[in-house]
Amino acid sequence: MKRKKIISIGLISCLFLIFALTYLYIPSFKIAVNRGISILAQADIKGLRIYLRGFGIVAPIVSMGLMVVQALVSPLPAFVITFANAWVFGWFWGAVYSWAGAMIGAAVCYGIAKTLGRPVVEKMVGTKSLEMTDRFFEQYGSHTVLIARLIPAVPFDIISYAAGLTSMGFWLFFWATGIGQLPATIIYSLLGENLTTSTKYAFWAATGFIALVVLSMAVRQRVKKRLASEVYVK
């Protein structure tokens, strides 16, 4: 166990070091990363479309890379990437890249939490939001990740970090994330492909979002009931 942990810490530091050195010594890489972050910070969907198109055939890799960066730099919005992906690659491939990028991002966050532990995570996301997710985990147990992914309003990355601090196994976490984020990813991608500068599809955005919230509420109720009945039986 201890050896495994040392290897993981080594791996994370290595990846971080490679990124840092590339960033410092290759100016065009640094410029591209900074541009990407500044576009994301402005929630500039149009800008991100132009940015991604500019990378040609490696655009899917850049998009997934941005998704990971977005997971680590907490206030950056992921939906901007999902919308832009859908526009640039079509809704289907857009959804695939968004989903895959988010999976890598989630795995990285989980890995950081698992190896570096609570104090580091607290510094990254703040004590308050972590306490909130703690309660969530207490309430729903191993279903937490799946439920949290279904509700787009629950912060994605904080759940990943929090899961890494619990005893939840990686593969259960991974597939709960994968299945849980599917509906929202597909809806956002369908919206993204049809997004124009006029707000013609804003109506559909709202409808889709509400439907998703209602659906997740229903799931939530059922899980709650089941948990309650289990407790009662015992």
Next chain:
Amino acid sequence: MKKTNMLLMTIVLMTILLTVGCAGSGNQGNQPEDEVGYINDDLLINVDWLSNNLQKDNVMILDARSAEEYQAGHIPGAINTPWQMFAKVDGAPGEPGWGVLKDAKRLSQIFTELGINDNKQMVVYADPNAWGEDGRIVWMLRMAGLGNSSILNGGWVGWKNNSEEISTETVQVEPEEFSIAALDKELTASTEWILERQGEIKIVDSRSSKEFEGAVDYGEKRGGHLPEAINIPFKEVLRDDATVKSQEELEKLFAEAGLKPEDEIVVYCTAGIRSAHLTLILRMAGFENARNYDASYYEWAGNEQLPLE
């Protein structure tokens, strides 16, 4: 056992995604059209034209990106001219007059040092993922009376993606005497100019909708936008391949925003860069009374007396 199954499943799925995915990507469509059909069609020059005319003595290429980007690779023969070179940038953003053009005398000296004059065709490019610096430089050249100035359509992205030659050599500048007769005030607006005409003019905010709604990410003194401003983020004039939209598409965009060709229009952003770009595109599409407020939001928000929404 169960664990290895899961691992296997993940690896197989990811491999399928990546291999099929890379083959299926690369969305085609919105091919750039020729740079014709605009009401004023002297603003844009395409990558092919520049590639064929690169070596000509009467073609001068200006790289409006930062020195760092220029050094990492630029169009052969281009000299580096970031906008700050020609602007008053002493003091801090938000102080009155920060970021506005230097006066005609000082500009004449800089143009002389760089060899910028009206005997040459000036082609300016920037990175479309930045702030429209190409537009800012061409706006300035036209203010100085140099109508022989154009934007490279698609910019640095267009040049790179067309697999054109890239150079890292620093180009020697050759000074040539030039004197600006007078700056063309029709292309610009000051805070006073706007205040005198409030209610009669259309005010266009070329920043992102997030900034329009109040975000202060660049050291602005207050958040929001000028009263009755219309938000047209400057990148909306571009297609996803970074070339400028057609006359028809632009007319539609501007009409939906509530602009008419005969309107007096003043465009602003944070420091007059993005707005310079949009001002030129408006004029190209026939909105010929468009002006760039180059002191822009920094100055307006820095003055507590002025109203914001």
